[in-house]
Amino acid sequence: MAKRMRLIGGGTLVLLLLYLALFPRPLGTELMVRVETGIALQDAAPSSQGSTAPLFPFQLDPLFGYINSEGALAFMDSIQGGVALAQDGFINYSTVSETHVYQDGYGRIERVIQASGYPVLRAGRVFVLGPGGARVSEWGETGDRIWEREFGSHVTAFDASATTTVVGLLSGELVFLDEDGQEIQRYRARRSRVPVVYGLDVDEAGSRVALVSGLDPHIVTVLEHDGERFAPRFERELVSELREPVPVRFFETAGRVVLEQVDELEMSSLLSLRFDGREAAALSLVGRLHGLVEPEGSSVLTALAEDSQVANGFELLLWAGTDRVMARVPFFADTAFIGNGPGGSLLLGVDARVLQLRLEEG
Amino acid sequence: MTCFYAHVRRIGFVVVLLSSTLLLWSWQWPHEDPRVFAGFGQSEHEGYLVGLKLVADEQEFQAVEGGEVIFRSRPSRLPQLIPSTLGGVIALEHGRSFRSLYGHLDPDSLDSSVQTLELEDVVGRFGPYGFNSGSSLHLEIFDLEQDLRVNPLLLLPRREKTTRPVVQAVYLRPVNAEGSLNPVPVPVQGSVVTVPSGNWQLELEAMDSMGGAVASRITPHSYTVRVNGEENFRIAHDTVGVRDGNLRLSGRRTHQEFYDESGAVKLSTIELGDASLEVVIEVRDHVGNLTQRSFRVDPTAAE
Numbered sequence: 001m002a003k004r005m006r007l008i009g010g011g012t013l014v015l016l017l018l019y020l021a022l023f024p025r026p027l028g029t030e031l032m033v034r035v036e037t038g039i040a041l042q043d044a045a046p047s048s049q050g051s052t053a054p055l056f057p058f059q060l061d062p063l064f065g066y067i068n069s070e071g072a073l074a075f076m077d078s079i080q081g082g083v084a085l086a087q088d089g090f091i092n093y094s095t096v097s098e099t100h101v102y103q104d105g106y107g108r109i110e111r112v113i114q115a116s117g118y119p120v121l122r123a124g125r126v127f128v129l130g131p132g133g134a135r136v137s138e139w140g141e142t143g144d145r146i147w148e149r150e151f152g153s154h155v156t157a158f159d160a161s162a163t164t165t166v167v168g169l170l171s172g173e174l175v176f177l178d179e180d181g182q183e184i185q186r187y188r189a190r191r192s193r194v195p196v197v198y199g200l201d202v203d204e205a206g207s208r209v210a211l212v213s214g215l216d217p218h219i220v221t222v223l224e225h226d227g228e229r230f231a232p233r234f235e236r237e238l239v240s241e242l243r244e245p246v247p248v249r250f251f252e253t254a255g256r257v258v259l260e261q262v263d264e265l266e267m268s269s270l271l272s273l274r275f276d277g278r279e280a281a282a283l284s285l286v287g288r289l290h291g292l293v294e295p296e297g298s299s300v301l302t303a304l305a306e307d308s309q310v311a312n313g314f315e316l317l318l319w320a321g322t323d324r325v326m327a328r329v330p331f332f333a334d335t336a337f338i339g340n341g342p343g344g345s346l347l348l349g350v351d352a353r354v355l356q357l358r359l360e361e362g
Numbered sequence: 363m364t365c366f367y368a369h370v371r372r373i374g375f376v377v378v379l380l381s382s383t384l385l386l387w388s389w390q391w392p393h394e395d396p397r398v399f400a401g402f403g404q405s406e407h408e409g410y411l412v413g414l415k416l417v418a419d420e421q422e423f424q425a426v427e428g429g430e431v432i433f434r435s436r437p438s439r440l441p442q443l444i445p446s447t448l449g450g451v452i453a454l455e456h457g458r459s460f461r462s463l464y465g466h467l468d469p470d471s472l473d474s475s476v477q478t479l480e481l482e483d484v485v486g487r488f489g490p491y492g493f494n495s496g497s498s499l500h501l502e503i504f505d506l507e508q509d510l511r512v513n514p515l516l517l518l519p520r521r522e523k524t525t526r527p528v529v530q531a532v533y534l535r536p537v538n539a540e541g542s543l544n545p546v547p548v549p550v551q552g553s554v555v556t557v558p559s560g561n562w563q564l565e566l567e568a569m570d571s572m573g574g575a576v577a578s579r580i581t582p583h584s585y586t587v588r589v590n591g592e593e594n595f596r597i598a599h600d601t602v603g604v605r606d607g608n609l610r611l612s613g614r615r616t617h618q619e620f621y622d623e624s625g626a627v628k629l630s631t632i633e634l635g636d637a638s639l640e641v642v643i644e645v646r647d648h649v650g651n652l653t654q655r656s657f658r659v660d661p662t663a664a665e
Contacts, residue, residue, distance in 0.1 A: 082437075082445055096495050098407075116407040117493060118445040131407045131493040132500075133448045133465065134609075149607035150409065152509050154453070154463055154502075156433060158444045170433055170453055170463070171506060183607065194432050194455055195506075201442065215432055244434050244474070247442040266474065289440065 031300070031318060031326050036345060037071035037356040044073040046106075055105035056342055057085040060349040061335050064090070066105035069342040071356045075107045086121035093119060102126060111143040122160040123204070129155060136167060138181060147181025156245065157197050161206030168197030174211060176230060185229050189213045189221050199246035199259065208275070210257045212238070212246040220248070222257060222275060234277030239263045247289055254299040256321045260289040270303060272321035281323045286315045286330075291338035295346050300326065300359055302346055304338040316348065318359065389427050389517050390481060392464070392499060393418035398572045399498050401580030402513035403599035403611050405621045410609050412511040412602050413463070413502035421487040422471075423499055426462050426518065428480045429454035436469035448500055449491025454479060459507035465500035466491050510601040515583070515648040523572065526651040527582035530567040532643065534659070537561040537631055548657050559636065559661045564595075564629040565622060570647045583648040587630045590640050595630030599648075634661055 041063055055066040055074050064083050065076030081095030089104045091113075100113040113119075115128040115137060126139045133155055137148035149167075157168030165177040172195020176185040188195060192214025199212040209223045209230055218238040223230040240246070240261035248259035256272045263269075268285040270292075287308030294301055300318050307313030307330065314336045316329040337349030346357040393416065400406065400415035433453040435446050448465030450472050455461050464485060471486035479485060488499035503512045533545035534557060545565065548555050570582045584598035597620075602609050608616040622628055632639060642656040 084445075085441065095490075096493055118447050120444055129444060129447055130409060131447050132409060132412060133446065133451070134412065135409055150604055150609040152511075152604035153504055154433075154448075154451070155444070156435070159442075170461070170504070171509070181607070194430070196432050196453075198433075199442070241477070243431055243477070244436075245438065245443045247438075247440045249442055291440065292442075 032360045033318075033327070033329075034358045034360055035355050036358050039067070039071075039073050039354045041065070041073070041076060041352040041354065044076070046075050047072050051106075054087065054342070056340055056347055057087060057090065057105065058337050058339055058347050058349050058354050059083065059085055060337050060352065060354070063352070064092070067341060067347060067354060067356065071342065071345075073354075075105055077107065082118060084119040084121045086124070088124055089121070091119040091121070091126070100128065111139075111141060113139045113143050115139065115145070120158060122158075123162045125160055125162070125165075127158070127160065127165075129158070136165075138165070147177075149177065149181055149183075151175065157200045159200050159202040159209075161202045161204060164202055164206035164209075166200055166202050166209055168200045168211070168213070170196055172196050172213060174200065174209070174213070176209075187211075187223065187230060189219055189232075189235065191235070192216055192219055198242065198244070199248040201249045201257070203250040204252065208233075208250060210248045210250060210259070212248050212259055215243060218242065218246075218261070220257070220259060220271075220273065222273075222277065233275070236273065236277055236280070238271070247292065249292060251294045251299075251301060251321070253294060253297065254301060254321050258292065258301060258321065260285075262288075268305070268308075270319070272301075272319075281321055283317065283319050283325055285317070286313070290314065290336060293338055293340050293346065295340060295359060296344040298344060298359060302338055302359075304336060304348075388481065389519065390424065391518055391521075392416060392423035392426060392485075392501060393420060395419065398515075398580050399496075401570070401599065402511075402515065403602060404581040405617065405625050409617050410602050410611060412609065413500055414514050415498040415500055417496070417498050421468075421489055421497070422484045423464070423486070423488060424481065424483065425454055425464075425479050425485050426501070426503065426514070427454075427456045427460075428478070428483075429456040429462070430478050431476055432461070433463075434472050434474070436472060447493040449489075449494065450486065452485060459505055460512075461504040461506060463500075463502040463504065464488070465502075466494045466498060505601075508601075508603070510603045512601055513583075513599055513648070516600060520649060521572070523647065523649050523651065525571045525647075527568055527570040527645040527647050527653045529643070529645055529653055529655050530569065531626070532567075532655055532657070533565040533626065534632075535563040535565055537563050548655070552656060554658045554660055556660045556662055557634065559634050561631050561633055562659070563631050564641070564643070565626045566629055566643060566645070567624075567626045568645050568653075582645045582653075584644075584646045585627065585629055586644040586646075587632075588642040588644070589632055594632065632659070634659055636661055 053069045066074040068074040084091045091100045098116045102111045117128045117130045120127045134151045138146045140146050153169045153171040167175045174187040194215035197213045201210045207225045211221045218240040221235045222233045224233040242262045258272045270283045272281045285305040287306040291304035303317045318326040333350045339347045341347040341356045348355045396416045396418045399417045404411045432455045435451040450467030450469040451465050453463040468487045490497045503514045532548040535545040587595040639659045645653045
């Protein structure tokens, strides 16, 4: 009996050692989504305004607000005509406002700006797009106008880093401005039959610009600053026939530029390209893109798409920018939101609830 | 020399515009019975209106000419996209370098699947969308080759117009005068104004009407100033282009240079010496109807 036990024990040990020798690492990782906190907005009361810790914005029409680093509600209000939201603060504006009040994430008034138009917050800077759609101005910390420029045609795309502002025009031109609003360069992608700028993104360092322009074909171009000026690093034709503003964004950790494209059959997809253009992957969406974020320190992109086949349907997708999607989570909601949360978490807004999610590999 | 080139460019543009107008006989108004609510080059939100604002009984409208849809914009919740001050927007390419843009549109009225629009097709519905205190259609016509916005009234079919521009007030404002001298009003036709010698900015308040509608109160089309029979100044609301980050009416005047804070038009500066000046101001609408104001400026007698 004892001998048999020793044989079984020895055999088990040999099998275990053999297994460990053959598979020294886990067979694979599983991505787990853990809900850390959940806030029901109708019952929540904002926390005290004393803190200066970073806050994380959310927008769930008709509400918007901020979550603090503990995952509690810091501030909440109703959207007037529109809201420009950034991590540092917001401007809640009416549709015909000529005065804009910039408030921090706790709702404290920081500056008042006298300007007609709609505000845009980028890289800690405050811009206002003029009522006619062809004027851009930047406003300083005391509410003073730093610069203002008018453009020869309608502004169709806009982005800025701390040092570089880039304006895309209906005429197909891209205008680069310095910190004082002075023009430093113009660029026009010339391969398309019809020149139009549909989307652009400036990376955080202000050294790369992703541009979607032209009709027949739509072309994505990544321009890089070579020390003197921005020059195209690569161009790629798109299947898109969208003729509409295109969301395009750099994801630094993932080393990719990601954009939405819609083909002739109105099938929507996300296209991911490496910065050098040598590798591309596409992810089919169930409908139009509704949000796209990269949790801090993670190379997993999180997309929120509307489900065009189902009323009030949404889908949350986790994607590493490769040919395979990591997870698809369908759900129903009247309104939904995806954004970055504290400590590398995600904020998922579903109707009047904000969930703090954490992606974990295990 | 600069002046010579400016004349050549202006003549060149008019030739191109006239030939385009002859070629583009198919241009049409977006509505059967539109009313021009605000005119091209009018002062609006401290800038030029670079198109027309139209109102009509029907909110559905047609394109000014058939064309290809090249841009269509709706408000978006995606933070990567910018908000649209013109609400829903659609832009068409018509060929021959012309594009038209329509704003303040109901986003739900824009069909994503449409790629071309014929003359008779409905483009969408306008309304109180975007930065629009009322319910009007924003119409722009853009000449891509010249990089100019063109006054649509020069291209659209002429509508019957029996009214003339109305000159509401004329002022002489002292230029570089010490102290804060108030502008001197020029009260009635054929008047004599006596002011100290020096440079005086001629300012004007005027309006035009397309006739028939209460809402149609627009800017006149052109202004000419003659001093002692010689042309001293002329500007027309033909085009708006951009130079040095500023929109310029007829390639010359920025908004700040053309309008004062009250909305009066700054015309030319007249230099008054020891002799009287005969001043004639001609204000025309876009079909050429003329309203004229003339007066004499006398220098104050030396003590």
